[in-house]
Amino acid sequence: MSDVYKMTEIVGVSEKSFADAANKGVERASKTLRGLRWFEVTEMRGKIKDGKIAEYQTTMKVGFKLDE
Amino acid sequence: MSDVYKMTEIVGVSEKSFADAANKGVERASKTLRGLRWFEVTEMRGKIKDGKIAEYQTTMKVGFKLDE
Amino acid sequence: MSDVYKMTEIVGVSEKSFADAANKGVERASKTLRGLRWFEVTEMRGKIKDGKIAEYQTTMKVGFKLDE
Amino acid sequence: MSDVYKMTEIVGVSEKSFADAANKGVERASKTLRGLRWFEVTEMRGKIKDGKIAEYQTTMKVGFKLDE
Amino acid sequence: MSDVYKMTEIVGVSEKSFADAANKGVERASKTLRGLRWFEVTEMRGKIKDGKIAEYQTTMKVGFKLDE
Amino acid sequence: MSDVYKMTEIVGVSEKSFADAANKGVERASKTLRGLRWFEVTEMRGKIKDGKIAEYQTTMKVGFKLDE
Amino acid sequence: MSDVYKMTEIVGVSEKSFADAANKGVERASKTLRGLRWFEVTEMRGKIKDGKIAEYQTTMKVGFKLDE
Amino acid sequence: MSDVYKMTEIVGVSEKSFADAANKGVERASKTLRGLRWFEVTEMRGKIKDGKIAEYQTTMKVGFKLDE
Amino acid sequence: MSDVYKMTEIVGVSEKSFADAANKGVERASKTLRGLRWFEVTEMRGKIKDGKIAEYQTTMKVGFKLDE
Amino acid sequence: MSDVYKMTEIVGVSEKSFADAANKGVERASKTLRGLRWFEVTEMRGKIKDGKIAEYQTTMKVGFKLDE
Amino acid sequence: MSDVYKMTEIVGVSEKSFADAANKGVERASKTLRGLRWFEVTEMRGKIKDGKIAEYQTTMKVGFKLDE
Amino acid sequence: MSDVYKMTEIVGVSEKSFADAANKGVERASKTLRGLRWFEVTEMRGKIKDGKIAEYQTTMKVGFKLDE
Numbered sequence: 001m002s003d004v005y006k007m008t009e010i011v012g013v014s015e016k017s018f019a020d021a022a023n024k025g026v027e028r029a030s031k032t033l034r035g036l037r038w039f040e041v042t043e044m045r046g047k048i049k050d051g052k053i054a055e056y057q058t059t060m061k062v063g064f065k066l067d068e
Numbered sequence: 069m070s071d072v073y074k075m076t077e078i079v080g081v082s083e084k085s086f087a088d089a090a091n092k093g094v095e096r097a098s099k100t101l102r103g104l105r106w107f108e109v110t111e112m113r114g115k116i117k118d119g120k121i122a123e124y125q126t127t128m129k130v131g132f133k134l135d136e
Numbered sequence: 137m138s139d140v141y142k143m144t145e146i147v148g149v150s151e152k153s154f155a156d157a158a159n160k161g162v163e164r165a166s167k168t169l170r171g172l173r174w175f176e177v178t179e180m181r182g183k184i185k186d187g188k189i190a191e192y193q194t195t196m197k198v199g200f201k202l203d204e
Numbered sequence: 205m206s207d208v209y210k211m212t213e214i215v216g217v218s219e220k221s222f223a224d225a226a227n228k229g230v231e232r233a234s235k236t237l238r239g240l241r242w243f244e245v246t247e248m249r250g251k252i253k254d255g256k257i258a259e260y261q262t263t264m265k266v267g268f269k270l271d272e
Numbered sequence: 273m274s275d276v277y278k279m280t281e282i283v284g285v286s287e288k289s290f291a292d293a294a295n296k297g298v299e300r301a302s303k304t305l306r307g308l309r310w311f312e313v314t315e316m317r318g319k320i321k322d323g324k325i326a327e328y329q330t331t332m333k334v335g336f337k338l339d340e
Numbered sequence: 341m342s343d344v345y346k347m348t349e350i351v352g353v354s355e356k357s358f359a360d361a362a363n364k365g366v367e368r369a370s371k372t373l374r375g376l377r378w379f380e381v382t383e384m385r386g387k388i389k390d391g392k393i394a395e396y397q398t399t400m401k402v403g404f405k406l407d408e
Numbered sequence: 409m410s411d412v413y414k415m416t417e418i419v420g421v422s423e424k425s426f427a428d429a430a431n432k433g434v435e436r437a438s439k440t441l442r443g444l445r446w447f448e449v450t451e452m453r454g455k456i457k458d459g460k461i462a463e464y465q466t467t468m469k470v471g472f473k474l475d476e
Numbered sequence: 477m478s479d480v481y482k483m484t485e486i487v488g489v490s491e492k493s494f495a496d497a498a499n500k501g502v503e504r505a506s507k508t509l510r511g512l513r514w515f516e517v518t519e520m521r522g523k524i525k526d527g528k529i530a531e532y533q534t535t536m537k538v539g540f541k542l543d544e
Numbered sequence: 545m546s547d548v549y550k551m552t553e554i555v556g557v558s559e560k561s562f563a564d565a566a567n568k569g570v571e572r573a574s575k576t577l578r579g580l581r582w583f584e585v586t587e588m589r590g591k592i593k594d595g596k597i598a599e600y601q602t603t604m605k606v607g608f609k610l611d612e
Numbered sequence: 613m614s615d616v617y618k619m620t621e622i623v624g625v626s627e628k629s630f631a632d633a634a635n636k637g638v639e640r641a642s643k644t645l646r647g648l649r650w651f652e653v654t655e656m657r658g659k660i661k662d663g664k665i666a667e668y669q670t671t672m673k674v675g676f677k678l679d680e
Numbered sequence: 681m682s683d684v685y686k687m688t689e690i691v692g693v694s695e696k697s698f699a700d701a702a703n704k705g706v707e708r709a710s711k712t713l714r715g716l717r718w719f720e721v722t723e724m725r726g727k728i729k730d731g732k733i734a735e736y737q738t739t740m741k742v743g744f745k746l747d748e
Numbered sequence: 749m750s751d752v753y754k755m756t757e758i759v760g761v762s763e764k765s766f767a768d769a770a771n772k773g774v775e776r777a778s779k780t781l782r783g784l785r786w787f788e789v790t791e792m793r794g795k796i797k798d799g800k801i802a803e804y805q806t807t808m809k810v811g812f813k814l815d816e
Contacts, residue, residue: 003693004690004691004692004693004704004705004708004709005690005691005693006688006689006690006691006709007689007690007691007739008689008754009754009755009756009809010752010753010754010755010814011752011753011754011755011811012752013751013752013753017155018155019085019086022121023120023121024752025752026116026119026120026121027119027120028752028814028816029752029754029814030116030118030119030120031119032814036116036119037115037116038113038114038115038116039113039114039116039121040111040112040113041112041113043176043177044176044177045174045175045176045177046174046175047173047174048162048166048172048173048174048175048198050166051162051163051166051167051172052159052162052163052166053158053159053162053175059755061689062116063691066690066708066709066712068708071217072214072215072216072217072228072229072232072233073214073215073217074212074213074214074215074233075213075214075215075263076213076414077414077415077416077469078412078413078414078415078474079412079413079414079415079471080412081411081412081413087153087154090189091188091189092412093412094184094187094188094189095187095188096412096474097412097414097474098184098186098187098188099187100474104184104187105183105184106181106182106183106184107181107182107184107189108179108180108181109179109180109181127415129213130184131215134214134232134233134236136232139557140554140555140556140557140568140569140572140573141554141555141557142552142553142554142555142573143553143554143555143603144278144553145278145279145280145281145333146276146277146278146279146338147276147277147278147279147335148276149275149276149277160276161276164276164338165276165278165338168338195279197553199555202554202572202573202576204572207421208418208419208420208421208432208433208436208437209418209419209421210416210417210418210419210437211417211418211419211467212417221291222291223357223358226393227392227393230388230391230392230393231391231392234388234390234391234392235391240388240391241387241388242385242386242387242388243385243386243388243393244383244384244385245383245384245385247312247313248312248313249310249311249312249313250310250311251309251310252298252302252308252309252310252311252334254302255298255299255302255303255308256295256298256299256302257294257295257298257311265417266388267419270418270436270437270440272436280550281550281551281552281605282548282549282550282551282610283548283549283550283551283607284548285547285548285549289359290359296548297548300548300610300612301548301550301610304610315380315381316380316381317378317379317380317381318378318379319377319378320366320370320376320377320378320379320402322370323366323367323370323371323376324363324366324367324370325362325363325366325379331551343625344622344623344624344625344636344637344640344641345622345623345625346620346621346622346623346641347621347622347623347671348482348621349482349483349484349537350480350481350482350483350542351480351481351482351483351539352480353479353480353481364480365480368480368542368544369480369482369542372542399483401621403623406622406640406641406644408640425495426495427697427698430733431732431733434728434731434732434733435731435732438728438730438731438732439731444728444731445727445728446725446726446727446728447725447726447728447733448723448724448725449723449724449725451516451517452516452517453514453515453516453517454514454515455513455514456502456506456512456513456514456515456538458506459502459503459506459507459512460499460502460503460506461498461499461502461515470728484618485618485619485620485673486616486617486618486619486678487616487617487618487619487675488616489615489616489617493699494699500616501616504616504678504680505616505618505678508678519720519721520720520721521718521719521720521721522718522719523717523718524706524710524716524717524718524719524742526710527706527707527710527711527716528703528706528707528710529702529703529706529719535619561767562767563629563630566665567664567665570660570663570664570665571663571664574660574662574663574664575663580660580663581659581660582657582658582659582660583657583658583660583665584655584656584657585655585656585657587788587789588788588789589786589787589788589789590786590787591785591786592774592778592784592785592786592787592810594778595774595775595778595779595784596771596774596775596778597770597771597774597787606660631765631766634801635800635801638796638799638800638801639799639800642796642798642799642800643799648796648799649795649796650793650794650795650796651793651794651796651801652791652792652793653792653793674796683761684758684759684760684761684772684773684776684777685758685759685761686756686757686758686759686777687757687758687759687807688757741757743759746758746776746777746780748776
């Protein structure tokens with residue numbers, strides 16, 4: 001019960017959707033950060049090219065437990 | 069024109085997507101609350117397990133008309 | 137490097153999803169505004185009918201370059 | 205001194221003014237909720253028809269005491 | 273159902289009240305923008321002169337449908 | 341052009357309306373503070389009694405020029 | 409995994425501390441709402457009497473699971 | 477009912493807790509400002525020394541009645 | 545006194561500073577929009593290249609009077 | 613360690629820059645308020661004249677220690 | 681005077697109080713991060729079990745100096 | 749297109765200006781973090797000494813690409 005967590009802000013990018021961008025961000029972050037537990041979306045932006053959405057960017061905070 | 073509406077905050081949960089979580093929240097809420105009219109997403113969070121998004125949580129306000 | 141951009145707020149609407157609503161908004165806006173570059177989602181709302189989400193509304197700011 | 209209050213969000217609607225919309229919301233809510241004590245305006249929106257404001261919508265939180 | 277709306281921010285000014293300022297803003301905006309549908313108040317400010325409120329300024333976003 | 345202004349937060353109270361509450365706040369403040377120039381509404385709250393709005397409270401910042 | 413939660417806003421009051429106010433709010437709410445799971449503090453206010461804090465008010469959202 | 481209140485922002489500081497910091501702020505403010513009625517916490521910060529919290533800072537707005 | 549103003553959001557860009565970016569935005573906007581009166585900075589961002597700030601971006605709302 | 617601070621909101625104005633406006637505000641405020649310690653910028657606005665920024669307004673909170 | 685600081689967001693957890701949760705977060709963070717100087721509380725949440733608060737979670741940003 | 753970015757919050761400090769503080773923060777951060785791409789200012793504060801601004805503190809988020 002004396003756990004301490006850390007939160008880090010990342011931006012996932014995808015050509016398909018915000019959901020895919022979020023998943024890519026989580027997958028990449030989990031390579032470096034052990035024990036990711038939860039995430040919170042803080043911003044959704046993207047790029048437009050030739051009148052269509054060309055890139056989805058999902059900014060989110062991810063939380064993980066610090067080792068004791 | 070003298071309508072009065074009430075807003076209630078709910079959280080839908082899904083393994084698939086935020087959209088699915090929103091739909092589940094709306095469907096469950098409409099069992100209890102008659103006449104849901106609109107919703108507004110207020111937060112998107114979720115759980116991560118083994119480096120992947122394992123649970124999507126869509127928090128939203130839903131509005132419905134109060135009987136006269 | 138002396139570029140100036142303008143941002144305009146639009147609302148896309150779709151029966152399918154927030155993503156589809158965003159795409160429709162961007163496609164319609166690009167008919168009138170030349171050179172759309174990016175977008176930021178500012179609100180996600182919608183209508184409920186018969187206990188299901190019947191309409192997704194994605195409000196977003198879109199940015200485009202002003203001609204020199 | 206061990207009082208507990210609950211807050212509920214409602215939307216009053218009026219053709220006349222935001223004030224009238226607020227009053228209608230409070231009057232309707234007080235039919236169902238005993239002992240309303242205070243309110244806080246959280247949003248003011250409305251509908252436009254033929255170039256004039258046709259409907260005022262006052263969103264507000266109302267607070268009332270829970271029985272012990 | 274594939275409607276797209278645009279939102280524009282205006283400031284109405286009046287010597288009488290915020291309500292009058294909102295109405296003036298909507299009426300003037302509807303001369304230029306076809307099909308105004310809704311508005312949201314975003315700010316209420318004003319000027320003071322000789323210890324009295326001399327000018328009410330209602331800032332609001334107005335939304336209208338883009339032609340297909 | 342080297343003017344400096346100060347802003348003070350006050351709450352006006354009225355039985356009639358938010359507008360009347362704002363005016364009462366400005367009038368009382370101008371007795372003590374010379375040269376009030378502008379105001380910004382930051383909160384609108386009130387009391388409810390017997391199912392009706394019994395008191396309007398308009399919180400606002402008022403700005404005035406500091407003497408050189 | 410298809411859980412739906414509801415959030416309700418309450419205000420706990422105490423003469424001792426914000427913590428005590430939060431606990432009183434949670435205890436009273438749990439008499440009416442089955443299965444409270446989590447809470448989030450949204451506001452901390454209070455009353456002052458004779459130059460001392462006389463009442464602590466902790467506003468919080470409490471979340472609970474809706475039965476399927 | 478034509479009361480007017482003023483709000484002032486203060487920061488209380490304590491080595492013990494945020495609660496103690498709030499009380500110290502209120503006690504000191506009440507020496508100068510007659511008739512403090514309520515307070516709202518707006519920020520909680522502090523200093524860290526040698527890996528421990530060494531100073532609690534509670535920022536709050538305090539409200540008091542202006543004499544008629 | 546029955547003036548109506550419109551606000552538009554623009555982003556000025558400069559290699560030198562946020563101030564220069566703001567000025568460039570205002571100068572370019574004034575070519576298209578008659579009678580710009582005021583501006584409000586809403587965001588300050590920029591690009592980094594080789595460990596130095598390479599581009600300043602000042603986002604701001606500019607207000608201008610609509611012709612009667 | 614039982615220090616209490618007060619925060620006051622001021623607006624500095626300058627023809628040159630936001631920085632100059634901030635400095636002018638601080639210098640003027642320090643004539644009246646003893647012991648200014650820190651400041652926080654809360655808003656940056658200004659006036660436009662003939663297509664150029666003619667006046668910079670830096671709104672900021674300044675904090676100072678209350679005598680014991 | 682050319683110091684640069686970094687801020688990291690952590691969540692401390694405690695069965696006792698928000699204060700204890702904050703202290704645990706700071707103590708754990710200081711094992712890994714040299715020279716923690718200050719913190720700011722950004723969120724207070726918790727878990728409820730059997731109608732009582734069972735876990736306090738204090739989210740905060742902690743700041744520390746980067747070595748030159 | 750499957751890029752993932754990380755954002756880190758830093759505070760640059762300078763005796764001269766917010767711009768200089770931002771630059772110092774970016775330069776120091778780029779010693780440790782490879783590939784800084786963009787920044788966003790989140791807060792501008794500072795210290796006052798003898799009635800003048802003695803220290804500018806620019807808080808900002810800096811973003812950089814995570815290696816694949």
